[in-house]
Amino acid sequence: MxxxxxxxxxxxxxxxxxxxxxxxxxxxxxxxxxxxxxxxxxxxxxxxxxxxxxxxxxxxxxxxxxxxxxxxxxxxxxxxxxxxxxxxxxxxxxxxxxxxxxxxxxxxxxxxxxxxxxxxxxxxxxxxxxxxxxxxxxxxxSDYRPVPATKVVGHRWSARSSDVREFLARNQVPYRWYSADSPEGLRLLSAAGQDGQRLPLVITAEGNVLVEPEATELAAEVGLATTPTADFYDLVVIGGGPAGLGAAVYGASEGLRTVLVERSATGGQAGQSSRIENYLGFPDGVSGAQLTDRARRQAGKFGAEILTAREVTGLEANGSARVVHFADGSTVAAHAVILATGVSYRQLQAPGTPDLTGCGVYYGSALTEAASCQGHDVYIVGGANSAGQAAMYLARGAKSVTLLVRGPSLAASMSYYLIQQINEAENISVRTGTVVDAAHGSDHLEQLTLRDTESGTTELVDAQWMFVFIGAAPLTDWLDGSVLRDERGFILSGPDLSADGKPPASWELDRAPYHLETNIPGVFVAGDARAESAKRVASAVGEGAMAVMLVHRYLEQS
CATH class of the missing domain: 3.40.50.2300 (Response regulator)
Structure with a gap:
């Protein structure tokens, strides 16, 4: 039936x-x-x-x-x-x-x-x-999704509602969105016995009602794995961006019992990209979501476990084991660990932006909001590839897209092909030497104060949508006291562990650290979190594969 x-x-x-x-x-x-x-x-x-x-x-x-x-x-x-x-x-x-x-x-x-x-x-x-x-x-x-029945009821201008929708979308969980004041939204609230004071409301396919759910609770209820099936693995990969997914694919395909741990959703920053056009093998480009979905399924095909909504808080060496600590107090151990934690977009410090985050101000592409930008004026802060890709994607339906760039041009930070596409787009304009001084609005973004960095003059513009791509900070604070990092928080490895290229004083082995190996033997780093990395999808995937090769070498000599 x-x-x-x-x-x-x-x-x-x-x-x-x-x-x-x-x-x-x-x-x-x-x-x-x-x-x-x-x-x-x-x-x-x-x-x-x-x-x-x-x-x-x-x-x-x-x-x-x-x-x-x-x-x-x-x-x-x-x-x-x-x-x-x-x-x-x-x-x-x-x-x-x-x-x-x-x-x-x-x-x-x-x-x-x-x-x-x-x-x-x-x-x-x-x-x-x-x-x-x-x-x-x-x-x-095939591993197609069952008939989607998950429903989300929330407010249009709600940061928490936006977070839940983004979490579900990036984890490839089909859902239907209902505004809390729509007829169907009101019917769902009534059926769930809620008055709408606490939102978002999530109703799962099984009919379970979640009120203001945290990511871990939501993940478990919609069928995402959150708990490891074993206490000990050959390899733990921390982070599910291109580097982490690459490591999981190569590790599992080469016989290592592998578990990948991701705090939010696989794909990392690349997974939020609307179109990646310079990745090898995709001449017409590929969306970050497509690439992520294929990589995740590929890792699963080879037997890698993927845990979602698990926050890692610590790492320690206990004899030959490398122990990973989670926020809930539990642990998982392995022979080796690959750190692929990636980076997050830096927060805009302009007054008003913290209160309006998720309510018109978004960090990254926030592709779940793109449909709502149809016919509107959109502002994008940043001048690197991620900002350019978002501009091209949003320009499909937005009335206008304005790139706000602090520097004098895009040439120093954006790929040539993207600059050409932006120059040819009729509804995209670029304002160089411009920064956001303040964001204004009550329950959602309504206006921006823009400042010219040369003249100091300011301008007040109407705006409901602002997407911010202003550089990246490594997600490595939890490694403080265990893994060596540079002054910006990026993880040091191999010859970069010391100024003279020699192993650090705490290094106990006779050999020198391998190229991607940190100051803890058997703990490797790959992708954007590594100091002096290329910050490109292709290089991140390559480093993930290379780290697995070095894991094999480490295990053979242990």
């Missing part, structure tokens, strides 16, 4: 701008699959995306998407790339003519295309149905 109910809410979508072809595809699909699946037909990429978003909001599943390659405004590959953001688990099929097979082959890398079909597909019993049967079977056996 459960499978039948799930199938009734599962969609096979076909997209073709030729009405005759579109009807023919839908007719053949209904003939074979109509009793078990809903067949949804669209005649343009835009209308299909609208339909996918509506299905997502209703909690329906999409198993397979078939898209014609030659469509005006948005071709099939472009459509499938955007559809991937809405339903990453759906199987993707491109309908092509013989002359377009090269484009179809290219799409295999661009959008992880599962199959391409040549038109015409007659007879469907030979050329269409066997392909769809295999794809549907693969989809049913």
């Amino acid at each position: 459960a499978q039948a109910a799930e199938a009734a809410r599962t969609v096979i979508m076909t997209v073709d701008d030729d009405p005759g072809v579109s009807r023919a595809v839908a007719r053949d699909l209904r003939r074979r699959y109509g009793e078990s699946y809903r067949i949804v037909r669209a005649e343009s990429g835009e209308s299909a995306l609208d339909a996918l978003r509506e299905l997502k909001l209703r909690g329906d599943l999409v198993a397979v998407i078939l898209a014609d390659y030659r469509m005006p405004q948005m071709n099939g590959i472009e459509f499938l790339e955007q559809a991937l953001d809405v339903y990453p688990g759906a199987r993707r099929v491109l309908l092509t003519a013989y002359a377009d097979t090269d484009a179809a082959i290219d799409a295999i890398n661009v959008v992880d295309l599962d199959h391409y079909l040549l038109k015409p597909w007659d007879p469907p019993e030979e050329k269409l149905y066997p392909v769809l049967d295999d794809l549907l079977e693969a989809w049913r056996n």
Whole structure:
């Protein structure tokens, strides 16, 4: 019964701008699959995306998407790339003519295309149905999410509500959002026996009611692992950004019993990026969420455990064991540890910003808020790649996007390709030599005071949305007293542990520390938290893999 109910809410979508072809595809699909699946037909990429978003909001599943390659405004590959953001688990099929097979082959890398079909597909019993049967079977056996039923009720301008939505979204947990003063929101509050004074309210798929939940409680209730299955591992990876995920994939795939511990959501800062365009192997770019989801599933495929919403508070060496302490007082131990804690965006110190954080002022992309920026003026503070990527993403729907840059230009901190894209975007402007002096608003951001750094003149502008990307601080304070760090808090390793390149005085082994090894033997660092690291996704993933290689070397000599 459960499978039948799930199938009734599962969609096979076909997209073709030729009405005759579109009807023919839908007719053949209904003939074979109509009793078990809903067949949804669209005649343009835009209308299909609208339909996918509506299905997502209703909690329906999409198993397979078939898209014609030659469509005006948005071709099939472009459509499938955007559809991937809405339903990453759906199987993707491109309908092509013989002359377009090269484009179809290219799409295999661009959008992880599962199959391409040549038109015409007659007879469907030979050329269409066997392909769809295999794809549907693969989809049913994949790690797709069950029908999403988690509901969040909160206030639009609420920092805590924003935090809960961001936590669920970044952890790939489907949910539906209801404003507390909407009819459905009021009905949910009444059903839960709440008066709306304490929000957000979360109702899980099982009907459990959580009021103002903390991350650990929320994670456990929505099915995220929060407790290790063992007391001792070969390798503990702390941090779930690109470096941590890379280490987990390589560690687990090479036979190490591996657990990854993440305090919030996997992906780190890269996971919040709307589009990463200079990562090897993705010529058309990949969103941080897509890259994170694939890496997380890849790590799980090899057997790595991933713990979410677990805050690490300490690290100590106890004989040959490396013991990791959690905020709740529990511990987990391992032969080796890789520190991949990453960095966090520095807080803007302008008056008014602390009180308005989460209420119009956001650190990082906060992609859950992007839809609400449609038709509005948006300000972005910062001049590095993350700010540029956010500007390009938000410019799709915002009335205008203004980049506020302290320096004289973007050239010193932003990649050339992004600068070119920003210069070509009609609704993006760049104000150099400009800083935010103050943020104003009662329950949400309403205005900003901007100051010209050369003249000192100020200007008051109306603003409801400000996203801040002003440099990064390492998340390493909890290592104080155990692991050596530089004056900015970044972790020292290898030859950087001392000025003359020799091991520190506390080093007890005959050999010198390995390249990514800290002052504690068997404890390594990878990614942005490492002193003098490159601060790029590719280098972080590479360091995660390299750290695992050094873990093997350490274990062989221990």
